[in-house]
Amino acid sequence: MRAAGARRTTGALAVALAFAVTALTGCDSAGRAERDAPKPHAVRLPPRHAGFDYQIGGAYPPPRGVRIVSRDRSDSPAPGLYNICYVNGFQAQPAERSSWPADLLLRDAHGKVVIDEDWNEPLLDLRTRAKRQRVAQRVNRWIDGCAHRGFDAVEPDNYDSYTRSHHLLTAADATAFMTLLSRHAHTRHLAVAQKNTAELAGQRERAGLDFAVAEECGQYDECGVYAKAFDDRVVDIEYTDSGLRRALARWGGRLSIVRRDRDVSTPGSTEYVRRTG
Secondary structure, eight states: OOOOOOOOOSOHHHHHHHHHHHHHHOOOHHHHHHHSOOOOOOOOOOOTTOEEEEETTOOOOOOTTEEEEEEETTSOOOTTSEEEEEEEOSBOOGGGGGGSOGGGBOBOTTSOBOEETTTTEEBBOOSSHHHHHHHHHHHHHHHHHHHHHTOSEEEEEOGGGGGGTTTSSOHHHHHHHHHHHHHHHHHTTOEEEEESOGGGGGGHHHHTOOEEEEESTTTTTOHHHHHHHTTTOEEEEEOSHHHHHHHHHHHTTTSEEEEEOTTOOOTTSTTOOEEOO
């Protein structure tokens, strides 16, 4: 299991413009096919402005008033609540690196694996339709596990990994891959969350995304982007008191907001923090 942490991106406007140009000029025909909106399946969406707890660092009994909880795919859902299943969809967990085929780890021109240095996680190679499909086959098995355990939704993390790829991956690659995951999740009647990546919120319908899980949208003044794109179906995790105050001041009456410690630790730990006001 990996700890949580805010995934910040820069140059959102530039990336959005670049994506628009790519969309206009076109990628390959396979990429276009991947982006075609799949037929809708019945999914249950999270309630708006509901009590929320972020438990991807370890499950524990949800505090009173919580109606939405996010947990790692290795944990079980909380009975009677809306449950989101955390899946690291775009990068490899450090402990799982050796289990991935070598050619599915993104490599630079010198053959060196590209690493997300903050978490020591190799990026997955999503540059071609064939590789996206192979990666999706594996991630979709995890999504199947989420459905089998009884989760209501899935949260594929690191949608923004292309911004850490040294320009080897593009926004179009990320969206095409997310489309594969969302299409599969919807067949399992799971809603799909957009994790961070405010600059791609405008692509939510193309990617088949249903709601947003945002880290520090109050701290970085991004909550409005998600609120507009997802009609207030947004859960936000703040990691600082100042971020919590900012989120609550502008969005406390509309979104689901919680303050957690960066390691998303469990009660009893000296690092444990959870506040909603």
